[in-house]
Amino acid sequence: MDEQNPTTSNELETSATDIPPSAEIEDEEQVSEEPIEYAPPPPRRSRQIERPSSKRLALYADIRRIQYETLNQLLETITRVDELNPEYIEQLRDAIFHTDHPFLVTFVGPFSSGKSSVINALLGAKVMDVGPIPTTDHIAILRHGEALQKNRAGNITTIFYPSELLERVSLVDTPGLESVFSKHDELTRKFLHRADIVFLVMLATQVLTASNLAFMESLKVYGKRMVIVVNQIDLLEEADRQTVKEFVQEQSRIHLGIEPQIWLVSAKQALQAYEGSIRDEILWDESGFADLEEYLFDTLSDEQRVLQKLDTPLQVARNIIASALEQVQTAQRTLIEHRKTVENIQTQIAASEKDRRKRLEKIETEIEQEWNTAIDKGSAAIEELFQIQRALGQSLAGILEIVGIGVLARRFRKRTQAEEAFLKYEVRDTLQRIPELAEKIGPTLEGRDQEEIDQLVDYTRQQITLLPDTLKNKLIGKVQTPMSYDRKALRNIRDELDNLIDKASNFETARIDRALRSTMILMAVWMFITILFAILIATGSLLVGSSSGFNVILVLVLFILGMALLPLRGSLLQYQYRRQMQTLQRQYMNTLHRAAEKQITYGTQLRQDVVEPFTRLITTQSEQLDELKLKLETHQQQIIGIQHKLSSLMKD
DSSP states (O other), X not given: OOTTSOOOHHHXXXXXXXXXXXXXXXXXXXXEOOOOOOOOOOOOOOOOOOOOOHHHHHHHHHHHHHHHHHHHHHHHHHTTSTTOOHHHHHHHHHHHHHTTSOOEEEEEOBTTSOHHHHHHHHHTSOOSOOOSSOOOOSEEEEEEOSSOEEEEETTEEEEEEOOTGGGTOEEEEOOOBTOSSHHHHHHHHHHGGGOSEEEEEEXXXXXXXXXXXXXXXXXXXXXXXXXXXXXXXXXXXXXXXXXXXXHHXXXXXXXXXXXXXXXXXXXXXXXXXXXXXXXXHHXXXXXXXXXXXXXXXXXXXXXXXXXXXXXXXXXXXXHHHHHHHHHHHHHHHHHHHHHHHHHHHHHHHHHHHHHHHHXXXXXXXHHHHHHHHHHHHHHHHHHHHTOGGGHHHHHHHHHHHHHTHHHHHHXXXXXXXXXXXXHHXXXXXXXXXXXXXXXXXXXXXXXXXXXXXXXXXXXXXXXXXXXXXXXXXXXXXXXXXXXXXXXXXXXXXHHHHHHHHHIIIIIHHHHHHHHHHHHHHHHHHHHHHHHHHHHHHHTTSOOOSSSHHHHHHHHXXXXXXXXXXXXXXXXXXXXXXXXXXXXXXXXXXXXXHHHHHHHHHHHHHHHHHHHHHHHHHHHHHHHHHHHHHHHHHHHHHHHHHHHHHHHHHHHO
């Protein structure tokens, strides 16, 4: 150690006037007492204290800073853990506060075990009240001061006293365990998490009673460093004292798996050592307090105290993290079944969507078939109008068109030739069945939506009843069937679909009639030219070939070509008709399909919306618990890392 850089304990620990009571301790009006007259204790041997070097102080300060930041982050995390014992939050707050306050040596034990007497003996004066009835009904913290003074705040009394020992540590006296006042035990246990080291005081004649063993077990859970002080050994024979010590060691090892430091003392003899003008060192040694004092001054050196001071909040934090992790993992296990329920709901919704698409696909297939049937029938009607067998008659009808008689004839006809043909082949009737099929889509989807949503609502409500109350209270919104159903996706396209059907039913017949009339006129002209050509050849006015046979064949060819104009034009019209109808068919099917998909998506969203309060709760809680678990595990590793740094410093 660097003795050229002496450092007082004030440089290692930030002083404080008091340690505030935890949230569990009832607040009372603070009472400050005037300095009390007292007789200073006889002088004792001065001690040379070894101080840590500046370099090590810097390391301690760095660890303390990291620890402070880590504990504050942990505090923020554990406040988000549901159903975590509120005491843990208060304990961690105290632990954070505790890191910057004096080293605490806490005395605990049953009533009349002599805790107050042991403290008085260590201080060399009767600072603490002692008596046959419980005299300590609150926590008493003894700190160094220029004069004896007591301050009471709630269930905590701070006593200032000018003692060399109190310059190094603060002593804490607690209510007796198992005292006639049941609240004492609870008060003591709630204060334990603040202790840096615990002195368990017991009577030599009542060592390791069942209550003492139970309390040692509690201290083990707290993770506190423990020292056992056996008081009133003056009541035992010299030969029995070692037997008592060995018995305590053996029982501690058997029942607790630990071998704590054990001191055999007599507070009565120690106080007698101070009755003279100077301390009677022989009597002091015989009382056992010489070794205990040596332990407090030398074993708990400045560096030891600082290291222990840093380690105490870490132990508190590790215990709290373990409890918080257990609580989070319990909550996660509780959520497993509810997460399966959410998965089941999502599976049902996905299956329902798949089923509705199959139903839609079936209706769309029927509509496609009707369109194809209408196209085939229309094509057959065109073929009949333009078949070659009707060529001669259509040629004659063309002549009537040329002279104007055909116009008059059409005025007296109810339908055009194309309309008659399309009527005969029931093209319009076939097309009109398409909207009827399309109208089935809306009711089919809506019926499935309403039926399945009702079932989904009932199922989800039943699952909500299985939630623990803590989750039920976090449920936002109601799981209920929607008040209305939006059908606009399919309704908005009705006019567009009707227009497409009208185009397919009417526009093409008018076009076919025009094409038929133009072809008839063309054929009539062609036939007139052919007849004129034949007359000229027959009269010799026109010589085309050297033989009459050739001329006859030529006339026949011209005639056939004229007749062929009709089926050729019909084939072209069939191609154009099919192409136009297929274009209208694609437009119709695409428009219908998009609207139906919107309606299916709407139905799926309705299902998601009605169960969202439940699914959102479970999903959010699962994500939050996963996040909490990860954060707690991270904090746990950070705490372990800080403890490893402390361990390394202790070994150096």
